[in-house]
Structure formats: C-alpha cells, structure tokens
Amino acid sequence: MTAATLARQSADETPDPDTGKLGMWVFLASELLFFGGLFIAYLYGRTHFPAGWAAGSRRTDVVLGTVNTALLLTSSAAVALAVACEDDDRRRRWTARLLALTAGLGAVFLVLKGVEWHAEWHEHLVPGPAFALPVAGAQQFFALYFVMTGLHGVHMIFGVGALGGLALGRARERPWAGARQIEVAALYWHFVDAIWIFLYPLLYLVDRHG
Amino acid sequence: MAEARTPTFARERRGIALAWIALLALMLTSLGSAYLKLGPWNMVAGLVIAGIKVAIVAWLFMRLRAAGALIRLAAVAGLGTWGLLLALSGVDYATRTLTSAAVQRPQQLLPVQAASAPRHALQ
Numbered sequence: 001m002t003a004a005t006l007a008r009q010s011a012d013e014t015p016d017p018d019t020g021k022l023g024m025w026v027f028l029a030s031e032l033l034f035f036g037g038l039f040i041a042y043l044y045g046r047t048h049f050p051a052g053w054a055a056g057s058r059r060t061d062v063v064l065g066t067v068n069t070a071l072l073l074t075s076s077a078a079v080a081l082a083v084a085c086e087d088d089d090r091r092r093r094w095t096a097r098l099l100a101l102t103a104g105l106g107a108v109f110l111v112l113k114g115v116e117w118h119a120e121w122h123e124h125l126v127p128g129p130a131f132a133l134p135v136a137g138a139q140q141f142f143a144l145y146f147v148m149t150g151l152h153g154v155h156m157i158f159g160v161g162a163l164g165g166l167a168l169g170r171a172r173e174r175p176w177a178g179a180r181q182i183e184v185a186a187l188y189w190h191f192v193d194a195i196w197i198f199l200y201p202l203l204y205l206v207d208r209h210g
Numbered sequence: 211m212a213e214a215r216t217p218t219f220a221r222e223r224r225g226i227a228l229a230w231i232a233l234l235a236l237m238l239t240s241l242g243s244a245y246l247k248l249g250p251w252n253m254v255a256g257l258v259i260a261g262i263k264v265a266i267v268a269w270l271f272m273r274l275r276a277a278g279a280l281i282r283l284a285a286v287a288g289l290g291t292w293g294l295l296l297a298l299s300g301v302d303y304a305t306r307t308l309t310s311a312a313v314q315r316p317q318q319l320l321p322v323q324a325a326s327a328p329r330h331a332l333q
Contacts, residue, residue: 018278025281029288036292040299046253048308049322062241069237073263077230080271081223088219136322190272194264200237201256205244209252 020184028191031155035195038148042202045140052137054207059125059133060145064116065204068109069196075105076193079163079186086170086179095182099167102189106160113153117146145203152199155192163189229270236263 046053082098085091124132126146127139162185169177240259244252268274274282308323 018281021277022281022284025284025288029284029291032288032292033295036295040296043296043300044303066237066241070234073230073233073237076267076271077226077233080226080229083273084219084222084226091219136324187272190267194267197263197267198257198260201240201244201253201260205240205252205256207252208244209247 017180020180021187024184024187028187031191035148035151038144038151039198039202042144042148045137045144046202046206049137049140050207052133052135052139053141054210055133055135056125056138056141056145057203057206058208058210059120059123060204061116061119062204062208064112065200068112069200071105071109071112072193072196075102075109076190078102078105079189083179083183083186086182096167096171099163099170099182103160103164103167106156106163106189110153110156110160113149117149148199148203152192152195155195159185159189159192225270229266233263233266 078098079102082095082102085094085098120126120142124130125142127143131139131142133139166177166182166185170182236259240256243255243259246252248255268285274285277285308319
C-alpha cells in the first residue's frame with residue numbers, strides 16, 4: 001500500500017460524529033471515579049463522626065453555597081441552550097453569547113468560592129493547631145470540604161477557560177470552535193455541575209435544624 | 211431547512227427552560243428539607259433530590275435521552291464501576307475497628323473513638 005493510497009484513504013474517512021462525545025463520556029467516567037473516592041471518604045466520616053460532621057457543616061456559608069448552586073444550575077441551562085442554538089441555522093448567532101454567559105457565571109462562582117474560603121481561613125476553620133471547633137471529626141469534615149471544593153474549583157477553572165475560549169473562537173468563526181467541540185465542552189461543564197449538585201447537600205446542609 | 215428545524219429547536223428550548231425551573235425548585239426543596247427535623251431522612255432527602263437533579267442534567271442537558279447505545283454504555287459503566295468501589299470499600303470500613311497507626315499512641319485515639327457514634331446514627 002503506497003503512501004498516496006494511505007493519504008487518500010484517511011482523507012475519505014470522516015470521523016463518526018459521536019467519536020468526540022464518546023471520548024468525553026469515557027473521560028467523565030474516569031473523573032467520576034476520581035471524585036468517587038472522596039465521596040466514599042465523606043460517607044465514612046459522616047457515618048462514624050456525625051457530631052463532628054454536623055458541627056462542621058453548620059459553620060459553612062449556606063447562603064453563598066445556595067447562590068453558587070443556583071449559578072451553576074443556570075450556567076448548565078445556558079450551555080445546553082448554546083448547544084441547541086448551534087444546531088439551528090437561525091439561532092447560531094446566540095451560541096457565542098450563551099457560551100460567554102456560561103463562562104461568566106462560572107467565574108462569578110469561583111469569586112464567591114474565594115470569598116467563602118477567605119472567611120473560613122479567618123474563622124480558623126482550616127484544619128491545623130488553631131482549628132476553631134473542639135468536636136472530634138470536625139477537622140476531618142473541613143479537610144474533606146477544602147479538598148472536594150478545591151478539586152471542584154480546579155475543574156471549574158478549566159471549564160471557564162475552555163468555554164470562554166470557545167465563545168471567543170465561535171464569535172470569530174474559528175474552525176476549532178465548531179458544533180462538535182462546543183458539545184463536548186458542554187458535556188464537561190454539565191459533569192462539573194453534577195458533582196456540585198451532590199456537594200451542595202453533603203457539605204452545606206448537614207444538621208441545619210440542630 | 212431552517213423552517214424544518216425550528217420546531218425542534220423550540221421544543222428543545224422549552225425542555226431546557228422547564229428543566230432549569232425544576233432544578234431550581236429542587237434546590238430550594240433540598241434547602242428547605244435540611245431545616246426540618248427528619249433524623250436520618252435528612253441525608254436521604256438530600257441525596258435523593260441531588261440524584262433527581264443529576265438525572266435531569268444527564269438526560270436533558272447532556273442529551274443522554276437522544277444518545278446512542280455506546281454513549282449510554284460509557285455513562286452506565288462509570289456509574290457501575292463507582293458502585294463497585296463504594297460497595298467494596300464499604301465492606302472494608304464497616305467491618306474494621308479504629309486502631310492506632312504505628313506512629314500513634316493508643317490514647318491519642320480515645321477522643322476520636324468516644325465521638326465515633328453508632329453506625330446507624332446518620333444526621
């Protein structure tokens with residue numbers, strides 16, 4: 001088989017439209033296991049040290065946590081709408097704007113998370129010798145809180161960067177910011193949202209009635 | 211072509227809007243339920259509501275509803291593998307007693323052991 005034949009064959013073969021999506025789903029499955037270990041550690045702590053978990057969770061900022069949840073849910077709806085607009089010839093001009101809106105909402109989420117962390121640092125809620133809560137298990141709760149929200153935050157930064165870049169690329173009609181790339185990036189964003197959907201009740205809503 | 215696609219877009223937009231409203235309503239339900247004294251059911255309610263929200267996100271926003279078998283299989287495989295991890299880790303931790311590590315003195319664990327409540331006492 002000559003090099004020319006090979007080149008002609010590869011030019012003829014257009015990739016299956018689901019290839020990128022399938023690749024992202026497989027990646028998200030591995031990401032689920034990445035976060036999954038932390039959820040199991042959380043479950044262990046909550047079942048073994050309920051008093052420490054309750055004391056820790058009551059010190060988290062439920063208002064900011066709820067606002068951030070609403071922001072992420074809204075951003076997921078915005079990016080889903082961006083994908084739908086990209087699929088429709090007459091709505092395509094909205095795609096870049098909706099992607100920018102999604103990235104913007106994600107950036108606001110990160111700022112609010114920073115505000116929360118700043119307050120928690122000053123309230124001595126970071127595990128260590130000066131930790132504020134004298135309840136066994138509370139330090140473990142906050143250790144997991146910072147690891148889980150930190151890891152989620154890192155994923156958010158990547159997502160904001162990807163969607164912000166795609167918004168710019170789509171507005172300038174760059175070939176790398178097409179429908180397939182946008183749909184794959186949207187899948188990643190929805191996954192990051194789904195992780196937060198579970199983090200919200202597990203970190204902010206433990207024993208609120210106590 | 212554009213005319214033929216419009217109803218599809220309108221239907222999808224309506225689905226996204228309804229899903230968004232449902233997600234926010236479920237979030238508020240989750241928040242409200244946390245302030246009711248339900249014992250172990252507080253955690254169950256929080257997780258069930260979160261599960262419903264993620265199902266809405268996956269089914270509508272991530273388009274699993276319209277996805278092919280291979281993509282659905284990848285999604286289920288991830289969830290199933292995590293289920294295995296959860297079950298096997300659970301068996302390990304549920305049957306293991308809290309013992310000190312080589313670097314710890316046994317009395318260091320006393321306050322932790324005292325705080326460790328019965329397994330069924332979920333908040």
